[in-house]
Amino acid sequence: MVDYVLSPLFNGLFMAMVVFLFTTGLTLIFGILRVLNFAHGGFFMIGAYVAFSIVRLVGGETSVLAYLAISTVAGIVVGLLGLVVERVIFRPLQKVDEAYSLIATYALLLITEGAVKAVWGVSFHSVATPDLLGGAVFAGDLFMPTYAIFIIAIGVASYALLEWVLQHTDTGKLMKSVASDPWMAGMLGVNVPRFYTFIVVLGFFLAGIAGGLLLPNQTLSPNLASTFVIQAFGALIVGGMGNIRGTFLAAIMLCVIDSFGSLLFSEVPGLFFYIAMTAALLLRPQGLIAGARL
Amino acid sequence: MLEAGPLDMFYGDSHIIQGVSIAVREGEGIAILGRNGVGKSTLLKGLMAGGPQVRGPIRHEGAEIGRLSNFERARRGFGFVPEDRRIYPHLTVAENIAMSGHAVRAGASPHTLDEIYGFFPMLRGLSNRLGFELSGGQQQVLAIARAVYARPACLLLDEPTEGIAPVIVEEIAERLIEMRRASGLTLILAEQNVWFARACTTRLYLLDSGRVVFSGSWPEFDAQPELSARYLAV
Ligand SMILES: Nc1ncnc2c1ncn2[C@@H]1O[C@H](COP(=O)(O)OP(=O)(O)O)[C@@H](O)[C@H]1O
Ligand SMILES: [Mg+2]
Numbered sequence: 462m463v464d465y466v467l468s469p470l471f472n473g474l475f476m477a478m479v480v481f482l483f484t485t486g487l488t489l490i491f492g493i494l495r496v497l498n499f500a501h502g503g504f505f506m507i508g509a510y511v512a513f514s515i516v517r518l519v520g521g522e523t524s525v526l527a528y529l530a531i532s533t534v535a536g537i538v539v540g541l542l543g544l545v546v547e548r549v550i551f552r553p554l555q556k557v558d559e560a561y562s563l564i565a566t567y568a569l570l571l572i573t574e575g576a577v578k579a580v581w582g583v584s585f586h587s588v589a590t591p592d593l594l595g596g597a598v599f600a601g602d603l604f605m606p607t608y609a610i611f612i613i614a615i616g617v618a619s620y621a622l623l624e625w626v627l628q629h630t631d632t633g634k635l636m637k638s639v640a641s642d643p644w645m646a647g648m649l650g651v652n653v654p655r656f657y658t659f660i661v662v663l664g665f666f667l668a669g670i671a672g673g674l675l676l677p678n679q680t681l682s683p684n685l686a687s688t689f690v691i692q693a694f695g696a697l698i699v700g701g702m703g704n705i706r707g708t709f710l711a712a713i714m715l716c717v718i719d720s721f722g723s724l725l726f727s728e729v730p731g732l733f734f735y736i737a738m739t740a741a742l743l744l745r746p747q748g749l750i751a752g753a754r755l
Numbered sequence: 756m757l758e759a760g761p762l763d764m765f766y767g768d769s770h771i772i773q774g775v776s777i778a779v780r781e782g783e784g785i786a787i788l789g790r791n792g793v794g795k796s797t798l799l800k801g802l803m804a805g806g807p808q809v810r811g812p813i814r815h816e817g818a819e820i821g822r823l824s825n826f827e828r829a830r831r832g833f834g835f836v837p838e839d840r841r842i843y844p845h846l847t848v849a850e851n852i853a854m855s856g857h858a859v860r861a862g863a864s865p866h867t868l869d870e871i872y873g874f875f876p877m878l879r880g881l882s883n884r885l886g887f888e889l890s891g892g893q894q895q896v897l898a899i900a901r902a903v904y905a906r907p908a909c910l911l912l913d914e915p916t917e918g919i920a921p922v923i924v925e926e927i928a929e930r931l932i933e934m935r936r937a938s939g940l941t942l943i944l945a946e947q948n949v950w951f952a953r954a955c956t957t958r959l960y961l962l963d964s965g966r967v968v969f970s971g972s973w974p975e976f977d978a979q980p981e982l983s984a985r986y987l988a989v
Contacts, residue, residue, distance in 0.1 A: 634846060641843065641845065644825075645837070645841040646826075647805075648825050648829055648835045649854045649855040649858055650829040650856075650858025650859070651854075
């Protein structure tokens with residue numbers, strides 16, 4: 462029971478929340494600007510490196526609160542980078558064919574990797590989990606690392622917060638409106654370019670804070686940028702292209718299936734992620750939550 | 756209040772509007788008449804920075820506004836109701852109306868929802884209905900109400916009568932006439948429905964293939980019945 466049901470379920474949920482935290486910023490920017498940001502992982506990585514540098518600067522063990530604060534600072538730094546990226550790259554892309562945005566953001570990904578190598582070098586680093594999150598909880602025979610429980614809680618809380626903002630606040634309604642018809646929003650007086658800037662900064666902030674939050678789970682190297690790319694695009698696409706709720710559900714579905722699948726077929730890790738993704742797209746090509754943006 | 760032209764407007768290589776000049780005084784109502792495909796929508800969208808490439812001057816109260824983006828024009832007091840209405844399906848009637856709050860001019864305040872429901876009583880009972888639940892006629896009235904909410908100085912309406920039941924057409928006409936009288940609203944109306952256009956405006960421009968083929972008052976238009984036969988009848 463524990464080995465074949467609860468444990469893979471728990472691991473799958475943990476991975477799903479890792480993927481969801483990684484993907485929210487990507488989803489938000491794609492949902493509203495229709496720009497598929499290939500460089501998203503690069504900025505997630507920069508968030509992780511910034512958090513790493515702060516941990517080093519502060520030195521030694523960090524409390525949970527400090528870890529959250531450091532992740533937020535990483536988010537703010539990456540958000541400010543987003544401000545520059547929006548002006549220099551995304552804004553001109555609004556006026557040209559979508560194919561250009563793939564090329565431009567892919568180039569940006571290479572730039573982030575180069576920048577990380579130049580600033581932090583190519584060697585591998587890691588950061589200890591904050592003391593309080595370093596342990597584990599046993600529920601019967603089910604082994605649950607405290608850090609994993611924490612990430613699952615953060616993932617669910619982030620989802621709940623984003624969903625609440627989107628459904629119940631004026632800002633959220635405006636986000637959905639601009640996403641579904643930016644042209645009319647402009648005609649009704651909404652400063653759409655400035656709104657796009659705000660969304661890009663928010664999306665980059667989410668990438669950066671995710672980098673900080675997931676840092677204790679990762680080995681830091683310039684390869685980190687591409688670690689979650691497949692899972693992120695999988696969740697984005699299966700979720701219905703730019704939909705927060707869809708991304709959340711798709712991440713859970715794909716990661717839990719993958720987690721059970723790897724029990725059956727441990728030789729090829731991740732195999733069932735692709736199988737689940739393919740099956741989902743064959744059964745529901747429009748994605749889990751189709752039509753609705755965000 | 757608005758003097759535009761001669762204007763040329765393009766979609767890619769297609770030269771849609773060719774040397775059109777229009778002017779409208781404060782509080783005046785003008786109609787842009789013409790068959791399907793002559794360029795009425797293109798002209799209105801061009802005035803609102805809403806799609807076509809535009810060449811030529813557009814002056815609003817003496818200032819050139821041709822380089823302003825759509826939201827800046829909206830905030831100068833231009834309320835636009837496009838041909839496809841573009842009601843937000845996920846927003847309620849009340850939320851759709853409030854969206855144009857972004858277009859309120861500096862130092863001004865929007866109408867209250869209650870005032871809007873006073874002008875358009877059929878919307879009052881629908882206040883919490885979502886956009887996608889409305890009929891075509893209800894959507895059209897809502898689109899106009901939404902534009903009016905921001906207290907625009909000038910309303911640009913693109914064929915508000917198309918596909919709408921006659922009773923609602925009459926009601927819209929009454930509202931527009933009343934608003935022009937009460938608040939000095941300026942109106943630029945693209946239409947094919949001559950009865951409605953005549954009821955709401957004092958002058959007209961007749962378009963054919965992107966050019967003005969007649970401009971003048973309604974009596975002047977009536978004095979040349981061949982215009983209607985040649986450029987409007989199907
Ligand atoms: N987005 C567009 N791209 C290319 N051509 C367009 C576009 N919109 C309209 N046209 C063309 O411009 C011409 C005028 O259309 P339109 O302004 O919609 O006319 P009207 O509103 O008088 O019916 C038509 O020939 C139409 O095919
Ligand atoms: Mg038209």
